[in-house]
Amino acid sequence: MTQRIVRALVALLAWLPLPLVQGLGWLGGWAAWLASAPYRRRWRAHTRLAGLRGRARWASVGAAGQQVAELPRLWFGPPVRVGWEGAAHIEAALAQRRGVLFLTPHLGCFEVTPRAYAERFGVPRGAPITVLYRPSRQAALAALLRQARQRPGMAAVPTTLAGVRQLMQALRRGEAVGLLPDQVPPLGQGVWAPFFGRPAYTMTLAARLAQQPGVQVLLAWGQRLPWGRGYVVHVQPWAQVMEEPLAAGPAEAAAQINRAMETLIRRCPQQYLWGYARYKAPRDPG
Template sequence: MLMTRLFLLLARWPLWALHALGWLGGWVVWLASPTYRRRWWAHTRLAGLRGRARWASVGAAGQQVAELPRLWFGPPVPVGWEGAAHIDAALAQGRGVLFLTPHLGCFEVTPRAYAERFGTHAPITVLYRPSRQAALDALLQRARRRPGMAAAPTTLAGVRQLMHALRRGEAVGLLPDQVPPEGLGVWAPFFGRPAYTMTLAARLAQQPGVQVLLAWGERLPWGRGYVVHVQPWAQVMDAPLAADPAQAAAQINGAMERLIARAPSQYLWGYARYKSPRALR
């Protein structure tokens, strides 16, 4: 498969070269796609993002794509930690740990870094959306198979897989700002605009004994690697998660907003966050 060969070739590149290529690619897509550009303008304006951080997000979006071959199939990348002690404390209690990560920075590095450091003690299962193209889906599954890390598809079987992992005292990771299928979400504000938001994150968080940690992978400049930031829910949000699904979804969106505010230039503002499931249009 041509795509697999390309990924294996790019996996040998140094990280700085991939980030340079990605920066260029991000601007090419921004200039070439009016639809993408309009969405980026609307989302950054809604969030009040201006100046240097706003423009830097164009190249950062391309970097997020270009670094994937190295992360999936290449040698390990340098990763530092801020807040790893929170993971140690959570795992020491022997209960399930739920990581919530927005489309911020390098969200692919977070579960991989966890698997390398903590996976032998408590593996992590990450939720992913299968591709409609069989060849690409096979590539994604291959990329996400590694010691200490498993992947669960966005299906009922995948949700059960996540539930079982938490009950075994393992870790689960997902992107709560990913638009869910019809019937699996509620409308909740995100930067002041209603966004169809998954209820799964709150359902998992409310399982008995589950501890919620917020995490994101900061991309360092000049290919120097990444820093994984970890914070407990209580450090980011003032109130515990509500029992009502709509209120809980709004709280989780608020938590994601606060994480994004730490590095707005690394958020994927071009992501179609406010789209509706097809059947609801």
């Protein structure tokens, strides 16, 4: 019964107009914020830590709901309008026929970034993108997510050793890989590094992939435009955001990547998922 309800809701949201979907998501974001005291406490703590105040701080509540509600529309609905800022950096990277690593924080519509890449570069250029995702523990969602995250020019692999090997292989073939480096990894797969001034358990995988021979690092995020007008994918090379190259040591490299993610987030803080449990203790994979 639960699986049928989930699929029916996803099918409905997939075919509603994007402005309506995002409007419903805005309401849902506020409903979740009002209904959950732990969520409110976490949101308050994280926004204060980052020094976020005023309209941008409150706008992030509704934006979190929009990010969830628009997923079915992106996964299964008609195409959405996507613009680009910095697509030339991708063109230049692909021209060198070396692996490309995209690092994207939980900012804006992070699901639209690899999909837009797959449509513009993956299929036409024969340079697919492989993204890492954490499988849902709910059976009703697991199969749906697998279906949603596989499409022409784009493959999704789970956060397992086999999935990491597939990422490495994709980079060696000169393809693209996408990661959310501000996602909390399992115990033993990260280091503690500052994130907005507070220690956060940070994955070492992003740095390991970035340090593979010849890999080019691009920072990307998908901005949600107001009133359902679509999205803009912003792309910048690492050197345009960070003055220093990536360090060799895992702790130093993780801290650098966190600083790079902070820089992107500060450009549009109202669209960051401040309620995400970024500072939680890592779970034991065993």
